[in-house]
Amino acid sequence: MPFTHGEGAREVQDRFDTRRLADAITEKTVRDRLSEGDRRFIERMDMFFIATQGADGRLDCSYKGGEPGFVRVLDERTIAFPSYDGNGQFMTAGNILETGRVGMLFIDFANQWRMRLNGTASIDWADPLAAAWPGAQFVVRVAVEEVFPNCPRYIHKMQLVERSVFVPKAGCEAPEPEWKDHFEEALPAEQRQRRAARRAGGGPAGG
Numbered sequence: 408m409p410f411t412h413g414e415g416a417r418e419v420q421d422r423f424d425t426r427r428l429a430d431a432i433t434e435k436t437v438r439d440r441l442s443e444g445d446r447r448f449i450e451r452m453d454m455f456f457i458a459t460q461g462a463d464g465r466l467d468c469s470y471k472g473g474e475p476g477f478v479r480v481l482d483e484r485t486i487a488f489p490s491y492d493g494n495g496q497f498m499t500a501g502n503i504l505e506t507g508r509v510g511m512l513f514i515d516f517a518n519q520w521r522m523r524l525n526g527t528a529s530i531d532w533a534d535p536l537a538a539a540w541p542g543a544q545f546v547v548r549v550a551v552e553e554v555f556p557n558c559p560r561y562i563h564k565m566q567l568v569e570r571s572v573f574v575p576k577a578g579c580e581a582p583e584p585e586w587k588d589h590f591e592e593a594l595p596a597e598q599r600q601r602r603a604a605r606r607a608g609g610g611p612a613g614g
Contacts, residue, residue, distance in 0.1 A: 410437045410553050437555040439484075445554060446480040448522060449513060453477070453570060455488075458510040459502035459528075467498045473574050477540065478513075484551050486524070487536055489543035491575060495595070500547070503528045509549060516565040525553040542575025 410433055412420070420426040441449070454472040461467070471488065478488045490500060503509065511524040526549045534546040573581050583602070587594060594602070 409439075433555075437553055439552060439554075441480055441483045441486070441551060441554055445522065448515070448520070449478050449480055449486065449524075450476050452513050452515065453567075455514075456512040457499060458512075459499050460506050460508050461502045462505040465502075467502055469499045471499075472571055473540075474570070474576070477574075479536075479539075481548070485548060486551065487534075487546055487548045489537070489540035490545050490547060491542055492544060500530060500545075503530055503547065511549070514562060516562060517567065519559045519562040519564055521557050521559055521562060523553070523555055523557055524549070524551060526551045540575070541577045542581065 412429060412433070416429070417426065420429050453475045454470065455478065456468060456470055458466065458468045473489070473491070478486055480486050507527040507529060509526060509528045511526075512521065513524070514521045528547050528549045530545055530547055532545055534548070536546045537543045540546070573584060575581050587598075587602075591599065591602075
């Protein structure tokens with residue numbers, strides 16, 4: 408489906424006489440597939456923001472973080488990323504199951520650059536790619552419909568201090584967030600059993 412400006416956007420564009428500019432930028436920058444440069448950019452990112460919409464129209468925006476390369480470009484029209492253990496609400500995943508509509512924002516704060524990607528997401532509980540990500544509960548695939556850069560001038564320049572120690576890695580067990588201690592009885596049965604076994608063995612509770 409070709410990229411279009413909604414009636415609301417057109418109204419504001421006309422108010423500020425930017426309709427011509429908006430159309431020119433759209434024509435030059437919006438694509439329906441990923442370039443090799445897009446792939447390199449996405450696959451070196453260690454975080455992104457994702458907006459989703461549920462069947463009732465409610466919106467949600469979430470931050471997703473991982474090791475660089477945790478988002479993979481499978482081909483020029485498809486990307487994939489893992490879903491790791493979280494707070495169990497699955498708001499992003501739930502909205503994907505209901506409508507599939509997603510908007511993703513990748514930001515490189517160190518180099519002050521950003522990219523938007525819109526598309527339709529899906530979840531296959533038996534996706535063979537899950538084995539490629541240690542700690543992945545499942546994999547989300549996104550069919551790319553619109554991808555385009557944004558003006559970077561208001562991006563604050565920031566440097567990475569350290570990546571989250573909670574990101575799953577091959578060959579080691581990620582530490583457990585302290586907040587789970589306050590919800591012990593509500594945790595999934597498998598997590599409660601594993602945490603109890605670790606405590607019985609003299610180690611800290613683990614997720």
